[in-house]
Amino acid sequence: MTKGQLEAKLSEAISRFEIECMGRGPEKIRTTVLGDLILIRQQGFLSQAERSLASNREGVELIKKLRSALFENARENLEEAIGSVLDVRVVSTYSDVSTKTGEKIIVIVVDRNMEEMIN
Numbered sequence: 001m002t003k004g005q006l007e008a009k010l011s012e013a014i015s016r017f018e019i020e021c022m023g024r025g026p027e028k029i030r031t032t033v034l035g036d037l038i039l040i041r042q043q044g045f046l047s048q049a050e051r052s053l054a055s056n057r058e059g060v061e062l063i064k065k066l067r068s069a070l071f072e073n074a075r076e077n078l079e080e081a082i083g084s085v086l087d088v089r090v091v092s093t094y095s096d097v098s099t100k101t102g103e104k105i106i107v108i109v110v111d112r113n114m115e116e117m118i119n
Contacts, residue, residue, distance in 0.1 A: 001118060003115065006033060006085070006086075006114070006118060007031045007032060010033070010085050010086075011031040013082065013084055014029060014040055014042075017074070017077055018045065020077070021074035021077045022045075022067075022071070022074065023047075023070075024045065026042035026043060026044055026045040026104070027043055028044055029041070029043075035113045035114070036111070036113050037107060037108070037109060037110075038110065039105070039106075039107055040104075040105070040106040041104075041105055042105075042106075043102060045102065045104050046063070046097075046099065046102045054099035059099075064097055075093060079093075082110070086110070086114060088110040089110065089111040090108055090109070090110055091110060092108075093108050094107040094108075
């Protein structure tokens with residue numbers, strides 16, 4: 001499997017995770033593998049209601065808290081999604097949402113250098 005194929009498969013798995021566990025998938029997703037890091041950038045994942053709510057400070061805080069709680073509760077499912085593509089163990093996961101741009105960034109650290117696993 002090439003690096004591009006691996007990144008595409010990871011993007012598909014993450015999109016399925018977002019749909020099944022977070023309620024909706026992103027309009028656009030890009031995954032990049034760098035050593036033991038998986039970097040995921042999602043665009044267009046906020047619902048219309050969330051975009052409306054993001055018009056004031058309290059709404060932004062509410063969206064961030066809700067999205068963070070949902071993500072934390074579904075962390076095991078995310079690890080399974082990664083495991084469906086790669087035989088790696090997830091060491092840690094970081095995520096943040098921009099209500100201004102409608103983007104979400106996820107950084108996943110795994111237990112080995114994935115670039116060494118690529119053919």
